[in-house]
Amino acid sequence: MSALSVRARIERRGVDLDLDLADGEVLAVLGPNGAGKSTLLSLIAGLVRPDHGTVMLGDATLTDTAAGVFVPPHARGVALLSQRPLLFPHLSAAANVAFAPRSRGTGRAASRVLARQWLQAVDAEDLARRRPARLSGGQAQRVAIARALAAEPRLLLLDEPMSALDVTAAPVVRRLLRTVLREQSRTAVIVTHDLLDALALADRVAIVDAGRIVESGTVRSVLTSPRSAFGARIAGVDLLAGTMAATGSLETPWGTTVSGIEEPGGDLHPGAAAVALFRPAAVAVHLEPPHASPRNALPVTIAEMEVHGTTVRVRGAENPDGSAGLAADVTAAAVADLDLAPGRQVYFVVKTQEVELHPALPAPAG
Numbered sequence: 001m002s003a004l005s006v007r008a009r010i011e012r013r014g015v016d017l018d019l020d021l022a023d024g025e026v027l028a029v030l031g032p033n034g035a036g037k038s039t040l041l042s043l044i045a046g047l048v049r050p051d052h053g054t055v056m057l058g059d060a061t062l063t064d065t066a067a068g069v070f071v072p073p074h075a076r077g078v079a080l081l082s083q084r085p086l087l088f089p090h091l092s093a094a095a096n097v098a099f100a101p102r103s104r105g106t107g108r109a110a111s112r113v114l115a116r117q118w119l120q121a122v123d124a125e126d127l128a129r130r131r132p133a134r135l136s137g138g139q140a141q142r143v144a145i146a147r148a149l150a151a152e153p154r155l156l157l158l159d160e161p162m163s164a165l166d167v168t169a170a171p172v173v174r175r176l177l178r179t180v181l182r183e184q185s186r187t188a189v190i191v192t193h194d195l196l197d198a199l200a201l202a203d204r205v206a207i208v209d210a211g212r213i214v215e216s217g218t219v220r221s222v223l224t225s226p227r228s229a230f231g232a233r234i235a236g237v238d239l240l241a242g243t244m245a246a247t248g249s250l251e252t253p254w255g256t257t258v259s260g261i262e263e264p265g266g267d268l269h270p271g272a273a274a275v276a277l278f279r280p281a282a283v284a285v286h287l288e289p290p291h292a293s294p295r296n297a298l299p300v301t302i303a304e305m306e307v308h309g310t311t312v313r314v315r316g317a318e319n320p321d322g323s324a325g326l327a328a329d330v331t332a333a334a335v336a337d338l339d340l341a342p343g344r345q346v347y348f349v350v351k352t353q354e355v356e357l358h359p360a361l362p363a364p365a366g
């Protein structure tokens, strides 16, 4: 049985989500703005009702539209930590933390003891008497984490918990969350824009795009072998999506053919949805297509160029399907020799054996 299972559709938000989480698993949810990441958390926390669907926490049904079940947020056993620590301004840090056990019916004295323990666990004991107005962003977030944990949730939801913190406070809170999530084997879903969070905190990554989970896997697999445009962008690899035209050959919706090496056992029959992946460092930039060689020559209009140390990343304009333009890493000398500049038409040349072909999820209908 899954620790968490979500199948939920909300028409007006264009969201149709399907997700399972194992006990003790930490899932990082990444995706572009407006993709539906916060909506996913709201569905689990009970802040939003789906039009159709279910949310199960272990064997407890939290939402079931068909059966008319909707457990209110406070009774779900789920704690939500948001970007800004929503502490009660009129209560001290200790009283804020004690509020969680108090509202579950724990006595005043016992709640106070628990609050002290949780503040200790987040290294914020010395802040116990302070009101939120006198806490820094990082300190307030630590207190908010203590309060979330003091509620003894079965599931922790984190909505960009580091995004409102400055550069010195973010690593401290990230480290603290890592300790909390790992040592206590918490089950958690963390929405983030920051790949570092996924690397530091999560076992698995799910990528949400346009209201759907378009990719899910271990942090490593998504970074080394992404299947979605967003996954490719965060992994820093080039990705072209299309369908298999023949063995070892993918065709994009705009008619570009890319040859590559098929994933063994990938079952890439002609017509199958697939992605071609290659590294920007494997791309050479030419002014003319090289003839008669087993290479791909992809026509690209240069959109921008960025210097990274001794290499220059040449980024092509967006692909006709709206996906991110291809990137090539070339030497500064090559940029000078070829007189590369934004607006120039060039060919990105990449050897067949540098291109991996993998099965992809078909594009969502509608």
Ligand SMILES: Nc1ncnc2c1ncn2[C@@H]1O[C@H](COP(=O)(O)OP(=O)(O)OP(=O)(O)O)[C@@H](O)[C@H]1O
Pocket (backbone or CB within 6 Å): 012, 013, 014, 031, 032, 033, 034, 035, 036, 037, 038, 039, 040
């Ligand atoms: N309260 C709301 N009422 C109606 N629609 C909403 C509401 N909140 C979000 N939406 C819509 O639902 C979709 C998903 O938004 P959501 O906030 O879940 O995305 P997100 O991935 O969290 O984005 P971001 O990274 O910008 O926070 C968007 O189309 C958005 O406009």
